[in-house]
Amino acid sequence: MRVLGVDPGLTRCGLGVIDAPAARTLTLIDVSVATSSADADAPDRLLAIADAIDAAILKHRPDAVAVERVFAQHNVRTVMGTGQVSGLVMVAARRAGLPVVLYTPSEVKAAVTGSGRADKAQVAYMVAKLLGLDEPPKPADAADALAIAITHALKGGGRTAASGASATPAQQRWVEAERAARRRN
Amino acid sequence: MRVLGVDPGLTRCGLGVIDAPAARTLTLIDVSVATSSADADAPDRLLAIADAIDAAILKHRPDAVAVERVFAQHNVRTVMGTGQVSGLVMVAARRAGLPVVLYTPSEVKAAVTGSGRADKAQVAYMVAKLLGLDEPPKPADAADALAIAITHALKGGGRTAASGASATPAQQRWVEAERAARRRN
Incomplete structure (x- = not known):
């Protein structure tokens, strides 16, 4: 499974492929940080990041896209741009016919x-170890994007729909197997 | 000038064309409300709204797109989806080669x-009068989308870059004429 992990951001957007x-x-395939200038207007900034996301999907043809879940409560100053970029990631993945899964920051930290x-x-440190x-x-956005991709891989790519996922039949079977295993323990 | 006004929203997104x-x-050309089900997952909801925005641009071929500016401070529960949709509008307009301008709710109210x-x-009431x-x-989202489009028309479609606009040469001349008029008063 090839995974594109995205650490969404308007000024810096981490894109990691494993x-x-x-x-x-x-295995690390590629990592980059798409940027947009704070001097540009919002539409041009969003377009630059959207184009970089599309280019990463086209170049690396991932099987799934994983993106950090953005919460409205935090970092009011930057949350709007970050949330908008996460929306662009979701639409780009869907238009490419790919499942897209959201992970919270604490889920990512716990997984890696x-x-x-x-x-x-x-x-x-753990991203380096695991890859x-x-x-x-470096920078942190690159490491975070890879951590998000690794989280998806370590979790087997399976999530429930309630978590913002869109499971393929194989993912769904994995989720069911995992649940069954939990019931046995 | 044909204007597409968008009242961004994830559950209901107003699209008004004048x-x-x-x-x-x-003159009213068209008005509709794109919807997505709260039962669907976020990527599918955003895709449904993004497709409706693209369809409106393709069908009506506006000269400009106007969208309500979303603030992170307000309505924490729904602001993320609303902000994400406004981001989709900006990218859709830019990809269609159109200027896109943001107006605050109070600018729209004041204009109409x-x-x-x-x-x-x-x-x-004033949207009905003016058109x-x-x-x-109805519903409110339809009236709001038209109010945003009307705001753009009444303001002559010209705004400074600092306001999130991307002025065409004609818009730029309007802005300059408006500024010169203000200096004379």
Whole structure:
């Protein structure tokens, strides 16, 4: 499974692509940070980021897109641009016929470090470890985008519809298997 | 000048199209409300609204798109979806090569009623008056979308870049003429 992870942002938008043939053999394919100038107007900024998202999907042909879930309560100053970019990611994925799954920041931290309250350095450290890199990817937006993609791979790409996912039949079977396993424990 | 006005929303998105050959001869061309089900997941809801926006642009070929500016401070519960839809509008307009201008709710109220604190009924009443309709358009989202389009027409379609506009040369000349007139007064 190839996953495009997106850390949404209007000034900097992290785009990380990994291959995950099996959950424990993750490979870095590409990572970049799309940017837009704070001097440009909102439509041009959003268009620049939307074009970069489309280009990443076209170039890497992922099987799924994972994006950080944005909450209206936090960072009022920047939340609007971040939320708008997450909306563009969702539409771009859907128009490319891809499932798109949202993960909260604490879900991402928990998936890659084991703790939902891990700091940025810890997340970047584990991203490097899990992808077999010599050092943490920089800048933080790049590491975060890869962490989101890794989260999707480690969770098997399966989520319930209530979490904002759109499960394929295979994902749905995985979700059901996971639930069955939980019931047995 | 043909204007598409958009009252952004995830559950209901108003789309109003008017012709404004001159500021005092406004004509209703079309008005509709795109909807998405609260039961669907976020990507599918955003896609449905994005498709409706694209369809309106393709069908009516406006010269400009006007959209209500969304503020992060208000209506936390629904602001994220509303902001995301406004982002989709901006990108759709830009991809169609159209200028897109943002107006605050109080700018719209002031433009169509003369008061920035007018209520919804007053706005709907004036929309009907200005378009020569027998009664106010319904639902409220339809009236609001037309009010936004009318605002753009009454303001001559010209705005400064700092307001989120992207002026065409003609709009720029209008802005300059307007500024010169203000200096003379």
